[in-house]
Amino acid sequence: EEIDFVDQEGALSAQWEDVLDIPSMLEGEISARFPQYNPIGASDFVLRLNTIFYEAAYALLQPDVSKPTVYMCDYRTTYQSERLTSFRYEYYTYQYPAAHGLSACSGFTIDWEREEVLSLCAFFGAHPIWKEVVNDCMRAYLHDEEIALFDITAFEGVMDDQTFYLTDTAFVLVYPPYLYTPGALGILEIPVPFVAVASQLREEYRYTLLPELDSADTEKAEQEG
Template identity: 20%
Template sequence: MDNNIECKINNSCVGEYLLKKETEFLKYEITYPKILIYPKYIYHNDYNKEIIQSINTIIYNDIIKFKDNLEKESLNYKKIYEKGDVKFKYEGYSNFDVTYDKNNFISIPVEFYEFTGGAHGMTYLESYNYDLNTGKQVLLNDLFKKGVDYKKIINAYIQSYIEKNKELFFEGNEGFKGIKDNQEFYMTDDNLVVYFEIYEIAPYYVSIPKFNIPLKEIEQYLNLKYICIQ
């Protein structure tokens, strides 16, 4: 077994921050993460402060973009609203979880929800997977050894699940055709979680389709630089 890399908990923590506002036509409660490094670990050169800040900036910019879009759309609605019309608030919410925080690799899925009128709101997921040493975004192929056909492995897991639960997924041209080069995912201690947006391969009522692939079942193919299997 090629599992000779020591498992190491990252010398970091993640703070929770909140942007909140409510007006006649707008309401949002946007919770977002910020990676924090204890000063002693920066002093001992465990981490580069600028690299950590660059990751936080990427996350924060996405949060502000989400907030600004809500504010802009609610203002436009306010301008066209007429007395007697059905009044509603543009709403936006977010929450996050730190699902993996080991071997200088951090995985933070952030779930966004917005309601802008219509029959229902929309939920989408944005995962921030980063190497804390380099600031590099960790892509799905980075989790596997060089030369491994990771798409074939993951596609087989997903297809197997879909075959057993056909009633939950689209078929034919609208159905699952294989993962993308920039496929969305996040990590947990036990699973690689590959997911798709609402309506991408399944109806709205399924919400965000997620596929848990146990790390122990694919350990022989994994790049253990990032992944800790115990």
């Protein structure tokens, strides 16, 4: 089934640098762009998705009529297959007279067969050590990329309500500024390659995310895992 997208009114049309100049901050500006599926003849699930996407676009908006605000939300499709679609939302908020604004990120991954918005744990099911494996991958990435945390020992890894999205090759786990890293580094996004957690994935998702795997590859991954 072909999936149609339509942009909502108020979609961002200017470049980021044009929107974020000082006059805009002082005057206040609110804009958002988010995915919407064609509602004509759509299923209840698709209509629910449209509501979820709309509400998410304004989830961080805290309007204050006495203080000009800059609020922006944009999105992009980061993964698309017959079964799964993943979106990445990015936000920028500024409240006058703060010294600077804040960035944030959220993600949505849809399973069209199950008609569900998936959590990260849905990809791994009851596998006993999947969090441990994912956390090890993230710590290795932080070390290899020399990303300085406030306190590496305080890094807890996968959270119960973990924000994430998919790319063609990896889960990307997202942490907000100031949680583990200085605000100057922006949003902390840590890729965990599908191949690194192949043996922990539920079988139905393993071959969706890694269609090139055959049974021999899977057995080898399970032995190594």
